[in-house]
Amino acid sequence: MEFSWRKTDDxxxxxxYFLQQHGISGRLFKQVTGQGKILINNQLAASTGVRVHPGDQITIQLPPEKSDQRLTVSTQPIQVIYADNNWLVVNKPTGLASIPGPTNQTDTLLNRILGWLQQQNSPDTVPHVVTRLDRFTSGLVLLARHRFAHSLIARQLMDHSLDKRYYAIVAGHLTAKHGFLTQPIGRQGEAIRRQVMANGKAAKTEYWQVSKLATATLVKVKLYTGRTHQIRVHFTAQGHPLLGDQLYGGPLDQGIQRQALHAYELNFYDPFTQQVMHFTCPMPSDMQALLK
Known part of the structure; x- marks a missing residue:
C-alpha cells in the first residue's frame, strides 16, 4: 500500500511533524516507521528528522494487509452510495447486522461488502467497519477500505469530530423543542439492555423536534459520544422510548416492529483528500409511513 501527500505550505x-499533521502519530507512526518506508520525492528518507520543503511529495509505503480467511462472502445486495480507494459509505437496511457475531457468521453488512468488492474486482481489499449500527437501525455506515484508513479515522472517533445524525420517532410529545441529554450510560453485568446509571460512561446526545404526530414526535439527533444504544437509552430515560423498540419498552402498536431510528447524515474529514465529506440518505419507507 502506498499513500502520498504534497507539502503545500511555505x-x-x-x-x-508533517506526518503528524496528517494524522500519523502514536501507534500508527510506529507502524509506519517499523513496517513501512518513508520517501521524499521518491527517495528513501534517511530518518524521520529529515526536513521537507514546499512542493515536496511525501510518500509512505506499507506492506499489504492480510485478509481474514474466516470471513464468508455474501452475494446478497447492499446499497453502496459512495466508494473511492479509501472509503465506502453504504445505506444499511434494517434487520442486517453490521459485523459477524455468534448467531450470524455468513450474512452481515461486512459479508455483503466482501461480495460487492468481488463484483468490483477488488477481492484483496480488506474492509473495516468504522461507524457500526444496531441490527434494526437503518442508514449510513462508513467503512475503511484498508487498515491505514481505519487507523487515520480513529482520531475523529475519539475526539467526536466525526458527525453522525439520526431521525428518531419517539413516543409521546417532548416539552422542549431542542435539548441535550447527558446522563451517563452503563449496564448491569452482561445484560444486553443499557440504562442511565450514576457510575456509567459519559454520554451526550443533542436533539431537535421536527414535527409532532398524534401520539409521537419526530426528532433529529446528533451523537457526541458512541455508547451502545445511546439514543434509545437517553430517550427511554426521559419517558419517551422509540416506537417499535421492544427492548426498551417502546410502543409496538404504532405500525413499526423495530426501533424507529435511521442514520440519515454522515460528515467526516478525509485525511487523504483533506476535504470534508458529506452524505445523506432518505428515511426508509417504514418510518415514512408513520409520518403519514
Whole structure:
C-alpha cells in the first residue's frame, strides 16, 4: 500500500511533524516507521528528522494487509452510495447486522461488502467497519477500505469530530423543542439492555423536534459520544422510548416492529483528500409511513 501527500505550505519542517499533521502519530507512526518506508520525492528518507520543503511529495509505503480467511462472502445486495480507494459509505437496511457475531457468521453488512468488492474486482481489499449500527437501525455506515484508513479515522472517533445524525420517532410529545441529554450510560453485568446509571460512561446526545404526530414526535439527533444504544437509552430515560423498540419498552402498536431510528447524515474529514465529506440518505419507507 502506498499513500502520498504534497507539502503545500511555505514552511520547512521535519518529516515526522508533517506526518503528524496528517494524522500519523502514536501507534500508527510506529507502524509506519517499523513496517513501512518513508520517501521524499521518491527517495528513501534517511530518518524521520529529515526536513521537507514546499512542493515536496511525501510518500509512505506499507506492506499489504492480510485478509481474514474466516470471513464468508455474501452475494446478497447492499446499497453502496459512495466508494473511492479509501472509503465506502453504504445505506444499511434494517434487520442486517453490521459485523459477524455468534448467531450470524455468513450474512452481515461486512459479508455483503466482501461480495460487492468481488463484483468490483477488488477481492484483496480488506474492509473495516468504522461507524457500526444496531441490527434494526437503518442508514449510513462508513467503512475503511484498508487498515491505514481505519487507523487515520480513529482520531475523529475519539475526539467526536466525526458527525453522525439520526431521525428518531419517539413516543409521546417532548416539552422542549431542542435539548441535550447527558446522563451517563452503563449496564448491569452482561445484560444486553443499557440504562442511565450514576457510575456509567459519559454520554451526550443533542436533539431537535421536527414535527409532532398524534401520539409521537419526530426528532433529529446528533451523537457526541458512541455508547451502545445511546439514543434509545437517553430517550427511554426521559419517558419517551422509540416506537417499535421492544427492548426498551417502546410502543409496538404504532405500525413499526423495530426501533424507529435511521442514520440519515454522515460528515467526516478525509485525511487523504483533506476535504470534508458529506452524505445523506432518505428515511426508509417504514418510518415514512408513520409520518403519514
Amino acid at each position: 514552511n520547512e519542517e521535519k518529516v515526522r
